[in-house]
Amino acid sequence: xxxxxxxxxxxxxxxxxxxxxxxxxxxxxxxxxxxxxxxxxxxxxxxxxxxxxxxxxxxxxxxxxxxxxxxxxxxxxxxxxxxxxxxxxxxxxxxxxxxxxxxxxxxxxxxxxxxxxxxxxxxxxxxxxxxxxxxxxxxxxxxxxxxxxxxxxxxxxxxxxxxxxxxxxxxxxxxxxxxxxxxxxxxxxxxxxxxxxxxxxxxxxxxxxxxxxxxxxxxxxxxxxxxxxxxxxxxxxxxxxxxxxxxxxxxxxxxxxxxxxxxxxxxxxxxxxxxxxxxxxxxxxxxxxxxxxxxxxxxxxxxxxxxxxxxxxxxxxxxxxxxxxxxxxxxxxxxxxxxxxxxxxxxxxxxxxxxxxxxxxxxxxxxxxxxxxxxxxxxxxxxxxxxxxxxxxxxxxxxxxxxxxxxxxxxxxxxxxxxxxxxxxxxxxxxxxxxxxxxxxxxxxxxxxxxxxxxxxxxxxxxxxxxxxxxxxxxxxxxxxxxxxxxxxxxxxxxxxxxxxxxxxxxxxxxxxxxxxxxxxxxxxxxxxxxxxxxxxxxxxxxxxxxxxxxxxxxxxxxxxxxxxxxxxxxxxxxxxxxxxxxxxxxxxxxxxxxxxxxxxxxxxxxxxxxxxxxxxxxxxxxxxxxxxxxxxxxxxxxxxxxxxxxxxxxxxxxxxxxxxxxxxxxxxxxxxxxxxxx
Numbered sequence: 064x065x066x067x068x069x070x071x072x073x074x075x076x077x078x079x080x081x082x083x084x085x086x087x088x089x090x091x092x093x094x095x096x097x098x099x100x101x102x103x104x105x106x107x108x109x110x111x112x113x114x115x116x117x118x119x120x121x122x123x124x125x126x127x128x129x130x131x132x133x134x135x136x137x138x139x140x141x142x143x144x145x146x147x148x149x150x151x152x153x154x155x156x157x158x159x160x161x162x163x164x165x166x167x168x169x170x171x172x173x174x175x176x177x178x179x180x181x182x183x184x185x186x187x188x189x190x191x192x193x194x195x196x197x198x199x200x201x202x203x204x205x206x207x208x209x210x211x212x213x214x215x216x217x218x219x220x221x222x223x224x225x226x227x228x229x230x231x232x233x234x235x236x237x238x239x240x241x242x243x244x245x246x247x248x249x250x251x252x253x254x255x256x257x258x259x260x261x262x263x264x265x266x267x268x269x270x271x272x273x274x275x276x277x278x279x280x281x282x283x284x285x286x287x288x289x290x291x292x293x294x295x296x297x298x299x300x301x302x303x304x305x306x307x308x309x310x311x312x313x314x315x316x317x318x319x320x321x322x323x324x325x326x327x328x329x330x331x332x333x334x335x336x337x338x339x340x341x342x343x344x345x346x347x348x349x350x351x352x353x354x355x356x357x358x359x360x361x362x363x364x365x366x367x368x369x370x371x372x373x374x375x376x377x378x379x380x381x382x383x384x385x386x387x388x389x390x391x392x393x394x395x396x397x398x399x400x401x402x403x404x405x406x407x408x409x410x411x412x413x414x415x416x417x418x419x420x421x422x423x424x425x426x427x428x429x430x431x432x433x434x435x436x437x438x439x440x441x442x443x444x445x446x447x448x449x450x451x452x453x454x455x456x457x458x459x460x461x462x463x464x465x466x467x468x469x470x471x472x473x474x475x476x477x478x479x480x481x482x483x484x485x486x487x488x489x490x491x492x493x494x495x496x497x498x499x500x501x502x503x504x505x506x507x508x509x510x511x512x513x514x515x516x517x518x519x520x521x522x523x524x525x526x527x528x529x530x531x532x533x534x535x536x537x538x539x540x541x542x543x544x545x546x547x548x549x550x551x552x553x554x555x556x557x558x559x560x561x562x563x564x565x566x567x568x569x570x571x572x573x574x575x576x577x578x579x580x581x582x583x584x585x586x587x588x589x590x591x592x593x594x595x596x597x598x599x600x601x602x603x604x605x606x607x608x609x610x611x612x613x614x615x616x617x618x619x620x621x622x623x624x625x626x627x628x629x630x631x632x633x634x635x636x637x638x639x640x641x642x643x644x645x646x647x648x649x650x651x652x653x654x655x656x657x658x659x660x661x662x663x664x665x666x667x668x669x670x671x672x673x674x675x676x677x678x679x680x681x682x683x684x685x686x687x688x689x690x691x692x693x694x695x696x697x698x699x700x701x702x703x704x705x706x707x708x709x710x711x712x713x714x715x716x717x718x719x720x721x722x723x724x725x726x727x728x729x730x731x732x733x734x735x736x737x738x739x740x741x742x
Contacts (some may be wrong), residue, residue, distance in 0.1 A: 068128040073147050075683030076113050077196040079106040082685025084189035091182025099182040099361045100542050103189040104168045111161035129202055152579035155200040159331055159409055163416045164192040166551035167325045172545040191217040195330040204253045204263045214331045215242045222318040222374040231317040238311035245308050252294030268346040276348040286569055292345055292352035299335025303389050306363045316378040320423030321367050327385050328415035333408050336392045340401040346580040359483040368496050371503035373648045375420045376433050380507045391474050394489050399587035400477035401580045406570050409472035414458035414559035421452035424548050428541035435507055440516035444541040449512050451552040456508050460501040460616045463607040466563030466570015480589040494588035497612045501619025509627050564600045572597055699706025
């Protein structure tokens with residue numbers, strides 16, 4: 064590919080998965096299971112190959128693309144269009160989304176082979192890939208919002224894929240509603256920028272950033288840009304599951320495991336992080352918004368990590384890990400280390416997808432038992448799943464030389480260098496989070512792959528008295544998953560180990576994001592300080608062995624080993640002594656209770672009030688029915704005049720003529736009338 068990017072090739076990237084989704088969705092019965100997975104995998108493979116070519120051209124040849132592909136409508140000077148903006152940030156996101164999606168598509172062949180909705184599932188995940196690509200490739204806020212809402216809609220379909228399962232229906236409705244709360248703030252932010260900037264195009268909006276920074280929100284003394292950026296970030300809080308709009312993500316584990324890897328590792332939940340990084344020219348002009356972003360991220364990073372400690376469902380442990388790591392990314396955004404945030408987004412996408420798919424492989428081997436207390440000793444039965452899961456866990460906790468180390472340590476250092484008011488709290492949160500992450504990650508690892516084998520003589524989910532409906536007992540010995548499942552694990556494990564070492568220099572300290580991310584180095588010097596301390600990837604890893612985060616992570620691993628492999632009485636003791644705290648954690652800080660019993664009831668009361676008072680009372684009762692009754696009343700009076708008798712009409716005509724004559728002759732009659740009254 065030359066330095067000039069081809070518009071037709073770029074169009075193929077989102078349209079190829081869309082074509083696969085259409086074929087599998089509408090013609091799934093015709094092409095069959097094999098045809099459905101073949102066409103969707105081919106579509107995503109084509110998208111990945113072109114994305115990789117684009118990334119090479121952008122990184123090596125300096126190619127860029129920013130143009131309108133289709134103009135939808137023009138309203139005065141406002142243009143609503145579909146367009147692509149391809150720079151370092153977009154090219155990286157395109158490759159991450161398509162590669163992880165490709166691995167998930169291949170993995171799904173094995174994981175969903177017995178599911179009746181096989182073709183439908185492939186259609187959904189391919190449609191989801193199209194939606195995410197439209198989001199990251201957009202060059203304007205209209206297309207951004209289209210992709211934003213499209214990933215929300217398809218996630219609703221995927222989380223509730225097993226639509227006969229009540230918990231899945233509750234989970235997808237919860238995700239949909241919570242995201243609508245965030246999206247309301249998001250569209251308000253876009254509306255403010257449109258109203259005062261007069262455009263939806265990124266480049267044109269960013270060009271007016273200085274002018275917008277001098278404006279105030281009407282009727283207040285608030286900076287307009289601060290209000291707009293906070294509104295935009297509220298949208299990111301919903302999509303990227305930040306406190307308090309995080310409550311949907313753990314429940315979304317009710318969907319099939321492949322979508323957990325796709326939605327909650329590499330795509331939907333990272334959309335908010337990508338959006339804030341893309342809007343860096345605006346956020347850089349508002350310390351208020353940046354501080355808000357940092358504090359929210361710090362709360363999420365720390366307190367969601369605590370919840371991972373007490374989870375026993377293997378997928379929920381990884382889900383709370385995702386919440387915590389999204390908090391880390393958000394903290395980096397608040398510290399103006401946007402490139403560090405998207406760097407962690409990239410590394411996290413690989414090792415978190417690996418952990419989710421590894422969890423799915425374990426679930427297959429355990430005949431769909433997800434309780435880690437029923438596992439143990441799986442290392443010898445599932446060697447490939449074991450080693451890849453270990454690599455993913457080591458990357459997650461930030462082990463030197465692994466990909467997660469480079470991005471996670473850079474976040475911690477960036478927060479430490481920040482001068483914002485919330486930086487001290489954020490630094491404490493991400494430092495404590497290192498120990499917490501290591502503890503719950505290796506708690507799960509040890510309970511699943513080491514120790515006593517707890518799966519013997521226990522019925523797997525769906526069994527009755529250890530026998531199936533035909534009276535035959537299942538083989539309770541776990542087994543390694545088929546190649547179609549473990550090959551994606553191996554392919555994801557490779558970047559989980561090496562991608563950070565290979566890319567930290569160009570992505571954080573090179574020119575890779577030079578025209579995609581803007582940082583005011585004078586006001587926010589975090590990246591400049593990181594650059595001064597960086598002396599190469601190998602030197603950073605070597606230095607990392609002597610830093611506080613490394614020793615905290617090592618302490619978390621050792622603590623998990625002691626508590627769950629050596630002395631299981633220790634966690635039992637703490638569970639008894641700290642019972643009030645455990646109750647708070649088990650109830651997820653009572654956020655769900657508050658939402659369901661307070662906010663939901665208030666919303667219902669408001670809805671009933673608006674329905675009965677506004678809709679039924681005012682609109683239906685007064686305006687619609689009231690106007691009808693008024694017309695009926697007037698008609699009833701008029702009807703009495705319209706008798707149908709000729710003599711009545713003749714009398715009315717004579718009286719009318721007399722009235723008109725009196726009115727016209729009144730100026731002449733009035734003096735005579737007055738004199739008569741005077742006499």
